[in-house]
Amino acid sequence: MANFDQETVITEIGKRPMPAAPGNDSLVVIYAKEESLRGKRYKLEKSPLTIGRVPDNDVVLDDDAVSRRHAQVERRGEEWFIVDVGSRNGTLHNEGELAREAALTHGDRIKVGSTIFKYLTGADAESAYFEEVFKLTITDGLTQVNNRRHLDEALEREFLRARRHSRPLSLLVLDIDFFKRINDQYGHLAGDHVLRELASLVQGRVRRDETVARYGGEEFVVLLPETAVDGAVSLAENLRARIEAHSFVFQGVTIPVTVSIGCAEVSAGDGTGPDLFRRADEKLYQAKQGGRNRVCH
Numbered sequence: 001m002a003n004f005d006q007e008t009v010i011t012e013i014g015k016r017p018m019p020a021a022p023g024n025d026s027l028v029v030i031y032a033k034e035e036s037l038r039g040k041r042y043k044l045e046k047s048p049l050t051i052g053r054v055p056d057n058d059v060v061l062d063d064d065a066v067s068r069r070h071a072q073v074e075r076r077g078e079e080w081f082i083v084d085v086g087s088r089n090g091t092l093h094n095e096g097e098l099a100r101e102a103a104l105t106h107g108d109r110i111k112v113g114s115t116i117f118k119y120l121t122g123a124d125a126e127s128a129y130f131e132e133v134f135k136l137t138i139t140d141g142l143t144q145v146n147n148r149r150h151l152d153e154a155l156e157r158e159f160l161r162a163r164r165h166s167r168p169l170s171l172l173v174l175d176i177d178f179f180k181r182i183n184d185q186y187g188h189l190a191g192d193h194v195l196r197e198l199a200s201l202v203q204g205r206v207r208r209d210e211t212v213a214r215y216g217g218e219e220f221v222v223l224l225p226e227t228a229v230d231g232a233v234s235l236a237e238n239l240r241a242r243i244e245a246h247s248f249v250f251q252g253v254t255i256p257v258t259v260s261i262g263c264a265e266v267s268a269g270d271g272t273g274p275d276l277f278r279r280a281d282e283k284l285y286q287a288k289q290g291g292r293n294r295v296c297h
Helices: 125-138 148-165 179-186 188-203 229-245 273-289
Strands: 026-031 041-043 049-052 071-076 079-084 091-093 101-103 109-112 115-120 169-176 211-216 219-225 248-250 253-255 259-265
Touching (some): 148 219, 169 179, 188 211, 188 219, 188 253, 259 273
Antiparallel strands (some): 049 071, 079 101, 248 253
Protein backbone atom coordinates (compact mmCIF):
# COMPACT_ATOMS: atom_id res chain seq x y z
CA MET A 1 0.00 0.00 0.00
CA ALA A 2 1.32 3.45 -0.89
CA ASN A 3 2.53 5.69 1.94
CA PHE A 4 0.92 9.06 1.21
CA ASP A 5 3.12 10.81 3.78
CA GLN A 6 6.24 10.00 1.75
CA GLU A 7 5.03 9.79 -1.83
CA THR A 8 3.29 12.25 -4.09
CA VAL A 9 -0.22 11.18 -4.98
CA ILE A 10 -0.82 11.39 -8.73
CA THR A 11 -4.34 11.07 -10.09
CA GLU A 12 -4.75 10.53 -13.83
CA ILE A 13 -1.53 12.10 -15.09
CA GLY A 14 -2.06 14.76 -17.70
CA LYS A 15 -5.74 15.27 -17.00
CA ARG A 16 -6.73 18.93 -16.75
CA PRO A 17 -8.86 20.02 -13.78
CA MET A 18 -12.54 19.74 -14.64
CA PRO A 19 -14.44 23.04 -14.39
CA ALA A 20 -17.32 22.90 -11.97
CA ALA A 21 -20.84 23.85 -12.94
CA PRO A 22 -21.74 27.47 -12.20
CA GLY A 23 -22.67 28.10 -8.58
CA ASN A 24 -21.54 29.30 -5.21
CA ASP A 25 -20.39 25.95 -3.81
CA SER A 26 -17.55 26.47 -1.35
CA LEU A 27 -15.70 25.27 1.73
CA VAL A 28 -15.52 27.73 4.63
CA VAL A 29 -13.00 27.34 7.47
CA ILE A 30 -15.06 27.49 10.67
CA TYR A 31 -12.22 26.41 12.97
CA ALA A 32 -8.44 26.51 12.67
CA LYS A 33 -5.65 26.87 15.20
CA GLU A 34 -4.15 29.47 12.86
CA GLU A 35 -6.45 32.44 13.46
CA SER A 36 -5.84 33.96 10.02
CA LEU A 37 -7.51 30.94 8.38
CA ARG A 38 -10.81 31.29 10.26
CA GLY A 39 -13.57 32.43 7.96
CA LYS A 40 -11.50 31.81 4.82
CA ARG A 41 -13.54 30.70 1.85
CA TYR A 42 -12.43 28.25 -0.84
CA LYS A 43 -14.77 28.39 -3.83
CA LEU A 44 -15.15 25.06 -5.61
CA GLU A 45 -14.27 26.23 -9.11
CA LYS A 46 -12.12 23.26 -10.18
CA SER A 47 -12.06 19.54 -9.61
CA PRO A 48 -10.27 18.12 -7.78
CA LEU A 49 -9.53 20.66 -5.04
CA THR A 50 -6.61 19.16 -3.11
CA ILE A 51 -5.98 19.54 0.63
CA GLY A 52 -2.67 18.78 2.32
CA ARG A 53 0.44 19.96 4.09
CA VAL A 54 2.77 20.69 1.17
CA PRO A 55 2.63 23.90 -0.91
CA ASP A 56 1.45 22.31 -4.17
CA ASN A 57 -2.02 21.69 -2.70
CA ASP A 58 -4.93 24.02 -3.39
CA VAL A 59 -5.61 24.21 0.36
CA VAL A 60 -2.40 24.17 2.38
CA LEU A 61 -2.63 23.33 6.10
CA ASP A 62 0.56 23.72 8.13
CA ASP A 63 -0.29 21.01 10.64
CA ASP A 64 1.72 17.91 11.60
CA ALA A 65 -1.51 15.90 11.78
CA VAL A 66 -2.15 16.60 8.09
CA SER A 67 -0.53 14.40 5.44
CA ARG A 68 1.41 15.79 2.48
CA ARG A 69 -1.58 15.04 0.25
CA HIS A 70 -4.44 14.38 2.65
CA ALA A 71 -7.81 14.69 0.91
CA GLN A 72 -9.51 16.22 -2.08
CA VAL A 73 -12.94 17.46 -3.13
CA GLU A 74 -14.10 16.07 -6.49
CA ARG A 75 -17.08 16.93 -8.67
CA ARG A 76 -19.00 14.00 -10.13
CA GLY A 77 -21.97 15.00 -12.22
CA GLU A 78 -24.02 17.38 -10.09
CA GLU A 79 -22.43 16.39 -6.77
CA TRP A 80 -19.25 17.17 -4.87
CA PHE A 81 -17.48 14.38 -2.96
CA ILE A 82 -14.93 14.52 -0.16
CA VAL A 83 -12.29 11.85 -0.72
CA ASP A 84 -9.54 10.78 1.68
CA VAL A 85 -6.47 9.89 -0.41
CA GLY A 86 -4.74 7.60 2.08
CA SER A 87 -3.93 10.07 4.84
CA ARG A 88 -2.16 8.94 7.99
CA ASN A 89 -4.70 10.33 10.49
CA GLY A 90 -7.87 10.12 8.44
CA THR A 91 -10.56 12.65 7.56
CA LEU A 92 -13.72 13.26 9.58
CA HIS A 93 -17.06 13.86 7.88
CA ASN A 94 -19.84 15.15 10.16
CA GLU A 95 -17.90 13.89 13.22
CA GLY A 96 -17.59 10.35 11.81
CA GLU A 97 -14.41 8.91 10.31
CA LEU A 98 -14.49 8.87 6.52
CA ALA A 99 -13.88 5.33 5.26
CA ARG A 100 -12.94 6.51 1.78
CA GLU A 101 -15.36 9.07 0.34
CA ALA A 102 -18.78 10.64 0.81
CA ALA A 103 -21.13 12.87 -1.17
CA LEU A 104 -21.44 16.35 0.32
CA THR A 105 -24.69 18.08 1.24
CA HIS A 106 -25.27 21.64 2.42
CA GLY A 107 -23.93 22.21 5.93
CA ASP A 108 -21.65 19.16 6.05
CA ARG A 109 -18.55 19.52 8.23
CA ILE A 110 -15.14 18.18 7.17
CA LYS A 111 -12.22 17.92 9.60
CA VAL A 112 -8.66 17.62 8.29
CA GLY A 113 -6.09 17.65 11.08
CA SER A 114 -7.25 20.36 13.46
CA THR A 115 -9.02 22.40 10.75
CA ILE A 116 -12.80 22.21 10.27
CA PHE A 117 -14.50 23.19 7.01
CA LYS A 118 -18.20 23.66 6.33
CA TYR A 119 -19.63 22.90 2.89
CA LEU A 120 -22.05 25.51 1.54
CA THR A 121 -24.11 25.10 -1.61
CA GLY A 122 -27.36 26.20 -3.24
CA ALA A 123 -28.96 29.53 -4.01
CA ASP A 124 -28.45 30.83 -0.47
CA ALA A 125 -24.77 29.87 -0.24
CA GLU A 126 -23.67 33.50 -0.36
CA SER A 127 -25.85 34.57 2.58
CA ALA A 128 -24.95 31.36 4.42
CA TYR A 129 -21.27 32.29 4.08
CA PHE A 130 -21.77 35.67 5.73
CA GLU A 131 -23.83 34.02 8.47
CA GLU A 132 -20.94 31.63 9.15
CA VAL A 133 -18.48 34.53 9.31
CA PHE A 134 -20.72 36.28 11.86
CA LYS A 135 -21.00 33.09 13.92
CA LEU A 136 -17.21 32.95 14.08
CA THR A 137 -17.27 36.20 16.07
CA ILE A 138 -19.32 34.64 18.88
CA THR A 139 -18.83 30.87 18.54
CA ASP A 140 -15.91 28.53 19.15
CA GLY A 141 -15.55 26.69 15.85
CA LEU A 142 -14.27 23.44 17.35
CA THR A 143 -16.91 22.90 20.03
CA GLN A 144 -19.77 25.05 18.65
CA VAL A 145 -20.42 26.64 22.05
CA ASN A 146 -19.90 30.35 22.69
CA ASN A 147 -16.38 31.77 22.59
CA ARG A 148 -14.57 33.93 25.13
CA ARG A 149 -15.57 37.18 23.45
CA HIS A 150 -19.25 36.34 23.73
CA LEU A 151 -18.79 35.21 27.33
CA ASP A 152 -17.10 38.46 28.32
CA GLU A 153 -20.01 40.45 26.90
CA ALA A 154 -22.64 38.21 28.52
CA LEU A 155 -20.86 38.28 31.89
CA GLU A 156 -20.73 42.07 31.96
CA ARG A 157 -24.38 42.35 30.92
CA GLU A 158 -25.64 39.80 33.47
CA PHE A 159 -23.43 41.19 36.24
CA LEU A 160 -24.90 44.67 35.81
CA ARG A 161 -28.43 43.27 35.68
CA ALA A 162 -27.91 41.19 38.84
CA ARG A 163 -26.57 44.22 40.69
CA ARG A 164 -29.27 46.59 39.46
CA HIS A 165 -32.14 44.27 40.39
CA SER A 166 -30.53 42.48 43.37
CA ARG A 167 -30.81 39.11 41.63
CA PRO A 168 -28.56 36.06 42.05
CA LEU A 169 -25.89 35.25 39.48
CA SER A 170 -23.45 32.34 39.64
CA LEU A 171 -20.58 31.17 37.49
CA LEU A 172 -18.85 27.81 36.99
CA VAL A 173 -15.29 27.43 35.71
CA LEU A 174 -14.70 23.88 34.47
CA ASP A 175 -11.33 22.40 33.50
CA ILE A 176 -10.54 18.95 32.08
CA ASP A 177 -8.18 17.05 34.37
CA PHE A 178 -4.81 16.02 32.89
CA PHE A 179 -5.82 17.15 29.41
CA LYS A 180 -2.19 17.32 28.28
CA ARG A 181 -1.88 13.66 29.19
CA ILE A 182 -4.90 12.89 26.97
CA ASN A 183 -3.26 14.69 24.03
CA ASP A 184 0.09 13.01 24.65
CA GLN A 185 -1.33 9.50 25.06
CA TYR A 186 -4.14 9.47 22.50
CA GLY A 187 -3.17 12.30 20.12
CA HIS A 188 -4.44 15.81 19.49
CA LEU A 189 -7.29 14.61 17.27
CA ALA A 190 -8.57 12.56 20.21
CA GLY A 191 -8.18 15.63 22.41
CA ASP A 192 -10.30 17.65 19.97
CA HIS A 193 -12.94 14.91 20.06
CA VAL A 194 -13.04 15.05 23.87
CA LEU A 195 -13.47 18.84 23.79
CA ARG A 196 -16.36 18.65 21.32
CA GLU A 197 -18.18 15.86 23.13
CA LEU A 198 -17.72 17.42 26.56
CA ALA A 199 -19.02 20.76 25.30
CA SER A 200 -22.09 19.00 23.93
CA LEU A 201 -22.68 17.27 27.27
CA VAL A 202 -22.50 20.55 29.17
CA GLN A 203 -24.65 22.43 26.64
CA GLY A 204 -27.30 19.75 26.94
CA ARG A 205 -27.68 20.34 30.69
CA VAL A 206 -28.22 24.11 30.78
CA ARG A 207 -31.29 26.29 30.22
CA ARG A 208 -31.73 28.60 27.25
CA ASP A 209 -30.96 31.72 29.29
CA GLU A 210 -27.68 30.26 30.56
CA THR A 211 -24.39 30.63 28.69
CA VAL A 212 -21.83 27.91 27.99
CA ALA A 213 -18.51 29.09 26.57
CA ARG A 214 -15.11 27.68 25.81
CA TYR A 215 -12.82 30.07 27.65
CA GLY A 216 -9.62 28.70 26.17
CA GLY A 217 -7.77 25.40 25.82
CA GLU A 218 -9.55 22.82 27.97
CA GLU A 219 -11.38 25.37 30.14
CA PHE A 220 -15.12 26.07 29.92
CA VAL A 221 -17.37 28.54 31.72
CA VAL A 222 -21.08 28.31 32.53
CA LEU A 223 -22.85 31.58 33.37
CA LEU A 224 -26.00 31.07 35.45
CA PRO A 225 -28.40 34.04 35.76
CA GLU A 226 -31.11 33.78 38.43
CA THR A 227 -29.16 30.99 40.16
CA ALA A 228 -27.83 31.13 43.71
CA VAL A 229 -24.74 29.21 44.76
CA ASP A 230 -26.64 26.13 46.01
CA GLY A 231 -28.26 25.63 42.62
CA ALA A 232 -24.95 26.24 40.86
CA VAL A 233 -23.16 23.66 43.02
CA SER A 234 -25.93 21.14 42.33
CA LEU A 235 -25.53 21.65 38.57
CA ALA A 236 -21.74 21.45 38.87
CA GLU A 237 -21.92 18.13 40.73
CA ASN A 238 -24.34 16.81 38.12
CA LEU A 239 -21.99 17.82 35.30
CA ARG A 240 -18.95 16.38 37.06
CA ALA A 241 -20.65 13.01 37.61
CA ARG A 242 -22.07 12.84 34.08
CA ILE A 243 -18.70 13.56 32.50
CA GLU A 244 -16.94 10.98 34.67
CA ALA A 245 -19.56 8.34 33.74
CA HIS A 246 -19.64 9.20 30.03
CA SER A 247 -17.81 7.01 27.51
CA PHE A 248 -15.57 9.21 25.39
CA VAL A 249 -14.74 6.90 22.48
CA PHE A 250 -12.39 7.92 19.68
CA GLN A 251 -11.48 5.50 16.89
CA GLY A 252 -12.59 2.57 19.03
CA VAL A 253 -10.61 3.62 22.10
CA THR A 254 -12.34 4.71 25.32
CA ILE A 255 -10.70 7.73 26.94
CA PRO A 256 -11.32 8.31 30.67
CA VAL A 257 -12.21 11.95 31.34
CA THR A 258 -12.87 13.84 34.57
CA VAL A 259 -13.23 17.54 35.33
CA SER A 260 -12.61 19.92 38.21
CA ILE A 261 -15.09 22.76 38.74
CA GLY A 262 -14.92 26.03 40.64
CA CYS A 263 -18.14 27.83 41.57
CA ALA A 264 -18.93 31.33 42.85
CA GLU A 265 -21.96 33.62 43.26
CA VAL A 266 -21.98 37.40 42.95
CA SER A 267 -21.13 39.02 46.29
CA ALA A 268 -21.03 42.57 47.64
CA GLY A 269 -17.27 42.63 47.17
CA ASP A 270 -17.46 42.10 43.40
CA GLY A 271 -17.04 45.36 41.52
CA THR A 272 -17.14 43.87 38.03
CA GLY A 273 -17.95 40.65 36.20
CA PRO A 274 -14.26 39.66 36.06
CA ASP A 275 -14.19 39.78 39.88
CA LEU A 276 -16.82 37.02 39.93
CA PHE A 277 -14.83 35.04 37.39
CA ARG A 278 -11.64 35.43 39.43
CA ARG A 279 -13.28 33.99 42.55
CA ALA A 280 -14.69 31.01 40.64
CA ASP A 281 -11.26 30.46 39.09
CA GLU A 282 -9.69 30.45 42.57
CA LYS A 283 -12.17 27.74 43.59
CA LEU A 284 -11.18 25.76 40.49
CA TYR A 285 -7.57 25.96 41.67
CA GLN A 286 -8.66 24.59 45.05
CA ALA A 287 -10.42 21.69 43.31
CA LYS A 288 -7.24 20.90 41.39
CA GLN A 289 -5.10 21.12 44.51
CA GLY A 290 -7.58 18.95 46.41
CA GLY A 291 -7.15 15.99 44.09
CA ARG A 292 -9.16 16.89 40.95
CA ASN A 293 -12.50 15.43 39.83
CA ARG A 294 -14.37 17.56 42.36
CA VAL A 295 -16.37 20.76 42.84
CA CYS A 296 -15.25 23.59 45.14
CA HIS A 297 -17.29 26.67 46.10
